[in-house]
Amino acid sequence: MILKTAWRGLARNSRRSLAVGLTVGVGAAALFLFDGFNIGITNQYRENTIHSRYGYGQLNTKGYRDQVFEEPWKEWMDGGDELLDQVRAIPEVSAVFPRAEFFALLTNGSITLSGRGQGVDGEAESKFFTTLNIEEGKSLSDQADGILLGKGLARSLNAKPGDRITVLANTTRGSLNALDFTVVGIFHTGSKDFDDVVFRIPIRQAQVLLDTQKIEIISIGLKDPNSWIDFATAATEKFPNLESTPFAVLDKVYYQHAVDWLDSQFRVILIIILLVVILGILNSVSTGILERKREIGTLRANGESSADVMKLLLSESLVLGGLSSSLGVIVALIANETLLANGILMPPSPGLTRQFHVWIELQPFMGVKTLVLGLVCTVVGTFFAAWKVVKMPISEALRSI
C-alpha cells in the first residue's frame, strides 16, 4: 500500500517530480560518465605505461632497486636462456623481455651526446610494446646493428633513419668500448623525459658493448592483465634471489601518482555533484512536503507514527530516485555508445607531449554504485526536508492550508 501510495504520489505535482527526477537523473548520468572517464583515462594510461616501457612488471636481483651500486652489473642476473625459460614456464607469463640498461655517449658526425641505452630483444619487444610509437623508420627487430632513438635524442643528434651512430660505453671491466649502429627508427612514448635520452639496441649488442653475458632486468608480459599477484607469488617461490616489481611501482612518479591524483579529483567532484543533487532535492522536496502538511497531520491523527510518515515520504523518494537514477544510467550508456563513441580528445597530460583519446569505460559495478548514490541522495535530501514536518504537532499540521 505504501509503495502504491508512493508511486501515485509522484503524480501529485508532476512538474516538481520532473524537477527532482531531472536533478537526480542528470547527477547520476554525470557521475556515471565521470567515473567511466576516470577509469578510461586510468586504464589507457596503464596500457600506455605497460606497452611502451615496463611490461606488467619486472624481475631483478633482490634489493637491486633499493640501492645505488658502484658496479651495478655485478648485481645483474645470469643472462643465459635457462633463467628466461624458467620464468617463461610460470603459467601466468606470456612473454619475457631481457634488458640491460647503461649510460653511453652517442656520436653522429660531429655531434656527441650522452644517452641512456636499453639493450632489448627487439623482435620480441616489437610484438608486445605496441604503444612505443615509431615516428620515423621502423621498430627494432632482427637488425643486428640497429638502433632505435627516442624522438628528443634523435632531434638533438640530428639523426634520421639510415644514419650511422657510434655508441661509446664503459665495459663491465672498466675499459671503453664502442660499436657502430644504423638508425632503424625514431620512437616516442609521449613522455618527454624518456624520449629525450633513451635509445635502444639489441641486447646481444649491448652485452658485447658492455662485455658481459648478464642481463639487468626481465620485463614480464602476462596472459591475464590481472594476474600479476599470482605471477609475483610464483616468482618469489621459484627464484628466492630475485624480486618482482609491478609497473605501477616502477612508474610511481607518472602512473601511480597520476592515478592517485585522478582518484582524488574524482572524489572531490563526486562530493560536489552529490551536494548539488542533495540541495536540489532538498529544495524541491521541502516545498512539496510543506504543501502536504495537512495530509501528514491526517495520517498522524489516524495513528501513523512520525516514522511511518517518514517511511511513506522516503518510499516516494526511493521510487523517484530509483527511476531517475536508472534513467540517468541508461542515458549515460546511450551517450557513451553514440556521442562519445569516438572517445574524447585530450590535450597532453603533464609529462607527455602528445594528445590522446580517452574512451569512457562504463562498467556494471559503476552503474550499481551510481544507482545506490542516486538513491542515497534522494533519501538524504528527503529525510532532511521531511524531518521537521513529520515531527511537528498534529494539530499544527492539520491547521496548515
Next chain:
Amino acid sequence: MLLDLSRSKPGSKPSKFEAETLLEWKDSPILFDCREISFDYFLGNTKMAALEKVSFQIRSGDFVAISGPSGSGKSTLLNLLGMIEPLQSGEIALDGHSYSSLRERDRNWIRRFKLGFIFQSFNLIDVLNAEENIEYFVNSQGLGMAERKSRVEDALKAVQLWEHRFKKPHQMSGGQRQRVAIARALAKKPRVILADEPTASLDQTTGREIIELLKKLNTQENVTIVVSSHDPMVLEQAPRRLRLKDGKIQSDS
C-alpha cells in the same frame, strides 16, 4: 472487547502498553471521562484560555454535539479527546486509560485502533481513490487482505459510495468526499468517531445527509459520535448537546 495482537502492525513488536494493557482493553460504559481540562493557546506572549476546567463524561454509544460560538473551545476540546493536542492540565481517560500515562507509541496505537476522525475539509489523500483512501488506514491496522477488503466494501456501502469507489477526491462532490471520510473512520471500527465541523463545507441538504448518516452509524453500528459544530441543524439532530462558551461548559442537555 478483547484486542488481539493480530491487529498490531505486522512485524512490529508490541510495546509494553500494547502487551500489558491493550490486550486486556475492555470497553467501559464511560467512554470519555474528562476532569478539569484546561488548555491555553499562546499568541506571541499573550496567553489565551481556550478551555477552563472543563469536566464531563461521554458514555459509550452516545451521540454528542459540542456547540458554541467561534473561539469557545469546541475544536480544542475535540482535539484533546482525539489526542491531537497535548493535554496541558486536567485528565482525560478513554475506557479508563488515562491519557497522561501514555507514551507516543501508545497514543499512535489508540489513534489507529480506537479513534476515527472526520474533518471539516475532508482531508483525503488526493492521489488515492475512494477505496484506497480507506484501505490505507485499514492496512495500517495490520489486517489480512480479505478482512481489509471486506471492511472497505462494508464502509463504502454504508455511506452509499460503493459505485464511486474508483473516483479520486477531485472527481467527487463535497458531500461524497465527506462520506468517504466517514467511511474511512468507520472502516477502522473505532470506539468513537470525532467529527470536527463535518457539515461546515457542505450545503444544507448535503450536511443533513451527512448527519443522518452519522446518526445511522451511531444507532446501527453502535459507534459513539462526538461532533463539534455550530450548525443548528446538527444540534437539532444530536440527542445530547454540550454547549461551550468562553472555554467553559454553559449547558449539557
